[in-house]
Amino acid sequence: MKFLVCISNVPDTTTKITFTPDNKEFNKAGVQFVINPWDEYALTRAIELKEASGGTVTVLNVGEADTEPNIRKALAIGADDAIRVNAAPKDAFFVAEQIAAVAKEGAYDVILMGKESIDYNGFQVHGMVGEMLGIPTVAPAMKLDLSGSTATLEREIEGGKEIVTVNAPFVASCQQPMCEPRIPNMRGIMTARTKPLKVVEAVGGAPRTQVTEFALPPKKEGVKLIPAETAGDLIKLLRNEAKVI
Amino acid sequence: MSVLIVVECAEGEVKKSSLEVASYGAEVAAMLGTTATAIAVGEVTEANLATLGEQGITKVLHDAEPRLKDFVNNAYTKLIATAAEQEQAKIIILANSNIGAAVGSRLSVRLKASLATNVVELPKLNGDQFVVRRGAFSGKAFSDVVLSGDRKIIAVKKNSTEAKHEAGKTAEVASFSAQLSDADFADAPSQVIMQDQAGGILLPEADRVVSGGRGMKGPENWNLIEDLAKALGAATACSKPVSDVDWRPHHEHVGQTGITVSPNLYIACGISGAIQHLAGVNSSKVIVVINKDPEAPFFKAADYGIVGDVFDVLPKLTAAVKALG
The missing domain is CATH 3.40.50.620 (HUPs)
Structure with a gap:
């Protein structure tokens, strides 16, 4: 099986989010970028499946050259090779077009990605890629097993899950508890340096959406403390003052 | 059109x-x-x-x-x-x-x-x-x-x-x-399995949520969370460390890499308030934090707070809700 794992380059989860003074752009100063945590499930599961029944794992990122440290990290975790589409990810539709083009060109069987990126939170790319390629999408997937070219997945739905069986090629967006994401070991880091990383130019046209401005949520006015001894008073405040119960 | x-x-x-x-x-x-x-x-x-x-x-x-x-x-x-x-x-x-x-x-x-x-x-x-x-x-x-x-x-x-x-x-x-x-x-599910929801309330749709963190000390103490949730008609939730050690199922994990919720009332019990957790709850209308550490960062994001032991405070809250009738 040929696995294609799409990874996104996102601010570390501990990042305090700030914007440029005109609120038009995310302020990258001093921010450490990591592999999108949801994508780590896709990457590790692809490597596990490859180790169990053979195949190759290719990592794909749509990004400029500054994403390469995280692509190398994915190679160190166990991917075989990587492709970087040399373009800033303008919007979900643009990214999906890039992934669909690479997937078609390389005839990949299983296209995996995280549920969503923790910066844009679109949760869109999986379905767009599936539709562009005319293949099924399973999103969000909590479990993925392969038997030959047939996959059995658990898809989370509100309040429960569905068991879905699809034949390759297909797209799945992944989330916990699919696997325990791996971290690179020293040997992986050494071998990652010489694994192939191909850079290709972007295809397609204009994005369909454009961010015009960012905003931060309003700050809380300050906490009202209730003594533990009279904790029950909180309930009265929630009813009479906050009016939420 | x-x-x-x-x-x-x-x-x-x-x-x-x-x-x-x-x-x-x-x-x-x-x-x-x-x-x-x-x-x-x-x-x-x-x-x-x-x-x-x-x-x-x-x-x-x-x-x-x-x-x-x-x-x-x-x-x-x-x-x-x-x-x-x-x-x-x-x-x-x-x-x-x-x-x-x-x-x-x-x-x-x-x-x-x-x-x-x-x-x-x-x-x-x-x-x-x-x-x-x-x-x-x-x-x-x-x-x-x-x-x-x-x-x-x-x-x-x-x-x-x-x-x-x-x-x-x-x-x-x-x-x-x-x-x-x-x-x-062709991609129809072969099976659909629904979870038993506490009181039939789905966490992503809930108006009120009672959530527990590592301060609850173990899954055996979750009855305190569930009792308050039941009295309030709330869904139950947890922090990432709690679902990582399997005290609670993953679908209850609220935070940056779990689900984000925006209920009218979010009550956090024994959760310190890491930035990743706050991201998942900060669009809640009213946030209540119960923690024995007065320095817990969650208090800065809260509307109401109680500095105290969850094992002492939670039963008092449940009793007070029941007393409302």
Whole structure:
């Protein structure tokens, strides 16, 4: 099986989010970028499946050259090779077009990605890629097993899950508890340096959406403390003052 | 031309999040001077669909195909695309649910539409520009997005708008067929397994949430969380460390890499308030924090706080709720 794992380059989860003074752009100063945590499930599961029944794992990122440290990290975790589409990810539709083009060109069987990126939170790319390629999408997937070219997945739905069986090629967006994401070991880091990383130019046209401005949520006015001894008073405040119960 | 609203149903009724979406869609239709038409997916009675008039829906399309009871990505996509073409819908509105995201993303390609998910407010029309505000950076920020093109799809975040009820108004329920074939159901689930929800309340849709962290010291103490939740009619949730060590199931994990919730009331018990957890809850209207450490960062994001031992405080709160009658 040929696995294609799409990874996104996102601010570390501990990042305090700030914007440029005109609120038009995310302020990258001093921010450490990591592999999108949801994508780590896709990457590790692809490597596990490859180790169990053979195949190759290719990592794909749509990004400029500054994403390469995280692509190398994915190679160190166990991917075989990587492709970087040399373009800033303008919007979900643009990214999906890039992934669909690479997937078609390389005839990949299983296209995996995280549920969503923790910066844009679109949760869109999986379905767009599936539709562009005319293949099924399973999103969000909590479990993925392969038997030959047939996959059995658990898809989370509100309040429960569905068991879905699809034949390759297909797209799945992944989330916990699919696997325990791996971290690179020293040997992986050494071998990652010489694994192939191909850079290709972007295809397609204009994005369909454009961010015009960012905003931060309003700050809380300050906490009202209730003594533990009279904790029950909180309930009265929630009813009479906050009016939420 | 009309606004088409996708209404998710289960067990004969319209889901709460879809009542919100119906109200939102009716307001968008009013802004654009057109009517709001809904298309129903999932298991529902026609009598319950007619009550969507209370949310401002004029007409509801209902395909009686029995296999639409469970979520089938291809079939749902084709059903809604067919309805959009019939109604010449320029705007399609869905819930930002697992179903809404799965269908909306495919629809955007099929219908050549622009798509915004996680939308938290009504759109703004700035001249020719159609702008929506959506949650970004996993609850840490918002972004204003211009949707281009002739057709637009909006997925509305749960609990971000209120469902309106105008008693007595009814919608016309019109039968509709997308002529679905066996091939459209090729990715149908072989099995659907529903969890037992505490008190039948789904966490993503809950108005009130009681959540526990490592300060609860072990899964054997969760009865204290559950007792308060039951008394309040709340759903239960947990922090990431708690689901990582399997004290609680993963679907209860609230935070940046779990689910983000925006209930009216969020009560955090023994959760210190790491930035990743705050991201998942900071759009809650009222946040209560109970922690024995007065320096816990969560207090800075809270409306009400109790510095104290959860094992002492929680039973007092449960008793006080019960005393309200």
